[in-house]
Amino acid sequence: MNNLLAPLQSLTKGNWFKLICGASFQHLPTVRSLTIAYTLAGADCIDVSADPAVIAAVQEALQVAKSLTSDAQERGFNYKGNLPFLMVSLNDGEDPHFRKAEFDQTQCPQTCPRPCEKICPAQAIIFNRTKDNFSGVESQKCYGCGRCLPICPYDIIYTKSYISTPTAIAPLVISTGVDALEIHTKVGRLAEFQQLWQVISPWAAQLKLLAISCPDGEGLIEYLQSIYNLISPQSQQIIWQTDGRPMSGDIGDGTTLATVKLGQKVLAANLPGYVQLAGGTNRYTVAKLKAMGLLNSADQAGTNRHYIAGVAYGSYARVLISPIIEQLETKEVNPNNLKANIHLEEEPELLWQAVELAHSLVSQIKSQQER
Incomplete structure (x- = not known):
């Protein structure tokens, strides 16, 4: 399989995994470590702040992960060297993610x-x-x-x-090879979305993927349909991200119920594109989807589209790796250590512990097609 097509193949299969580093999270060492760990664990997309320094850190981390392909395979991980899509987020108005x-x-x-x-x-x-x-x-x-x-x-x-400035983002996408874009919006902001889209549309066609993230609200389906009518001339794949309980996945298992319910609602609307969960996702999410028959089974892969195509994990995925990152930071402040920052790949024991933790989450949805 072409490495560039691997993430899109995951969408078709229904085992897409996205890591959300955070639309306003800009701590470069942590973003770098998260990217390496989840890339080696098999993530399909890394979603980050539209910040040049963050984008550069992620791109460097992706190449580090790719250089560790053989090591990952020797340790039993099913990583084939495929690079996940690099996604950046924009908003058309006030949003808790920004x-x-x-x-x-x-x-x-x-x-x-x-x-x-x-x-x-x-x-x-x-x-x-x-x-x-x-x-x-x-x-x-x-x-x-x-x-x-x-x-x-x-x-x-x-x-x-803050509201991100699309005119500042466009050169980033053109010059740095960002693969995908996510737009955070809310019901009732079609005029604001249209203003944002007018700036984005001249260069959006070069993207491989466009995601629309929207929480529930009265008239949600009609709003999403209006957005689709506005953006449909573009050729890239579309993801409808159902933001159930934003940034709450690490609070408790029950937070996932809101995003599963919202996912069902959007799925039933049969909008063109793929439905992907976010907001409140955690270790319980895939189990809940399986129990409700909302995931694509291995023997039906690619034969229908009436299933949740993937799951995005933010706060839960970050907290899962936080013990490793804390240990890395402890090493950095060692008075005998003259180096300001220690990279995760420089500490093999911590690196593979982080990958193991990341894999424990990624494999939940990947096992749908790998068993």
Whole structure:
């Protein structure tokens, strides 16, 4: 199989796996490590912030993963050297995926128990960091989940949202070889979506894949149909990403129910393209899809389209690998280590532990066609 076609083949089979690094997550060492681990585990797509530094880090990581193909195979992983699609995200309006938490640490009382620090899944909230005495939100690590907002006893944490600028993204796609684009939208924002699309459309045809991410809302199907009517002249494949409970997959197994339900709703509409789950996805998602008969069985691969084509994992996938990343960061601050950053591939034991963890998640949906 042509390496460039492998991810699209996964969509057709119904065993597509996407890693969501985060539309506003810009911590380069973590993005790099996640990309290597999940690529070697067999991911089909890496979804990242539309940030030049993040894109460059991912592209470097993809080549590192490809160079480790033989090592992965020797260790029993079914990685064939295929590179996943590199996807970047844009938004047509305010969206929780495109925001950062902030607070003024001077307003934080010394007696505060700091529940924000404990609840942050990205470990982005820090108090009195040793090396620079920093307190506050480490912006590059924050991906906008908002869990710190209601838990602050003094209500001093707030968020700043932003809308990505498509005119700045277009040169990135043209010059850096981004394969896919995801547009985050909401029901009722067709005019805003159209304005964004007018900027994107001249260069969108060169993409291999276009994803539309939208949460539920009254008139959802009609809204998605209007979007399809607007973008349908383009030739790339289309994914409808059902964003059930955004950035909640690591909270508990039950969070997946919202995205499965939403996936069923969009699937029943028979829109052209593929339906892929996101938002609340975790270890329970594939089991739930299997139990409900929503995955394509191995003996029917490619013969019908009335199935969930894939699953995207964000917070759950990142938290799954976080123990390895924490160990890597611990090595970096070793006073005897003169190197600022240690790359995951430089620590083979940690590398293959990370790949094993990633594979435990990727293999859930891949086993649909590999058994």
